[in-house]
Amino acid sequence: MKTFEPFIDLVHSLDDRAMLEDLLISITTPSERLALSQRLEIVKRLLRKEPHAKIAKELRVGVATVTRGSKELTAGKFKALRSK
Numbered sequence: 374m375k376t377f378e379p380f381i382d383l384v385h386s387l388d389d390r391a392m393l394e395d396l397l398i399s400i401t402t403p404s405e406r407l408a409l410s411q412r413l414e415i416v417k418r419l420l421r422k423e424p425h426a427k428i429a430k431e432l433r434v435g436v437a438t439v440t441r442g443s444k445e446l447t448a449g450k451f452k453a454l455r456s457k
Contacts, residue, residue, distance in 0.1 A: 415442040416451050 387393045401409070411432050418428045425439045445451060 412438075412442060413454075415439055416446065416454055419443055419446055420451075420454060 383396070384393065387396065398406070411434055414432060415428055415434070415438065419425075419439070419442055425436055425443065428434075428439045429436045
């Protein structure tokens, strides 16, 4: 597949939480869902200015994973989380 756009369009079209959950559970493995949840938590903690090492230790992820989230924040990504 060359583009992520059809997936984005599908997710955007769903206005029913149960349908969205069904879709995401159907196309991801338990480990992928865990990774997505961890990445979301990493970004939330970075926005609260928690230290990288603390986040990595508590979430049991590598510091490089936390740093990646930090770089994306610095690049202006995660707008949806910034507005909350």
